[in-house]
Amino acid sequence: MSGAGTGSTGAGNGAETGFVAGIDYPSPFDDFALRLAGSARRYLCLLSPRLDARVFDTPDLVSALTALARRSRQTDIRILVQDARPLVKQGHRLLQLARRMPSKVRLQVLPEHPEWPGHTLVIRDRDGVLYLPPDSESGGFFEPDSRASTQKHLELFESLWRSSAASPELRRLHL
Template identity: 30%
Template sequence: MAEQSGVSVDLWLLSGIEDFRHYTLKLVQQNRRTLAILTRDLDELIFGTDEFTEALSAFSRSSRHTQIQILIKDTKPAIESNHQLIRLAQRLSSKIQVRKMTVEPNNKEMAFVLGDTDKLLYKNDESVYRGFYNSSAARELKPLREEFNYLWQYAEPEPEFQLLLI
């Protein structure tokens, strides 16, 4: 169960899949303009739920200025499972962009979700559900956003994710 940090009322220490589901959903619901996701394989248990897909769909349609960027290290699991988030991205391709990383991040084990300029959900290690959520993380978010932008610059569209209209 999530535990509020003694350092800040906006910082929650997360441990377990339920914490990550809850706070990832909360981040999307509290967001206004931009969302950036860096993940190893688009974890089906977090990003593949109906609640998350519905929240992301509502967020993407909330304003003409919304922008969602998703960077995936390994696209094979999402392709094989016909991931519902990828199907949503195909339908909303002007709002949701998905790319495959070609350059490794500095910390190869981390994953994160960046919301606007101040919300951060951080997973220390993709193989373990431990990390934190901070709704006032402007200072921590800035270097992660810079790294994300660098990785995005060199990432490529995944041909398997392209929707063929015939």
């Protein structure tokens, strides 16, 4: 796989195993994000400073998240960004999805926080994580089957989520 370092991905039955390091951004980071979204059973948490369109504004990702949102009443998709203005100004498929399905897909804003230097995270359920360091085009890692690593990142996401807020800019105006 181009841009990926060590590790193995996948078995013949569709299960994902192994740790992959040295993942380049935006590709194949986008492929790994889609893998996590497509294999999520109940939860997906997405932490991204700008929700970069090259990775997160794709029809395939929106399709995977739409399917997840419709899978169960307990499904929860949470997206946390630092600035919502570009999403509103330029348009974004995940913003449209959050507006269409507000009880399943929640998008909130956290402009600054000492625990969030700007890294990007995709967390699936409680056992899969994709990580990219702040201001980096490489050096990401993918752990599709690590409860311990995922728990650490999920705790950080939960803390950031509690500090975030819904932005009036993200609401659809009804005239």
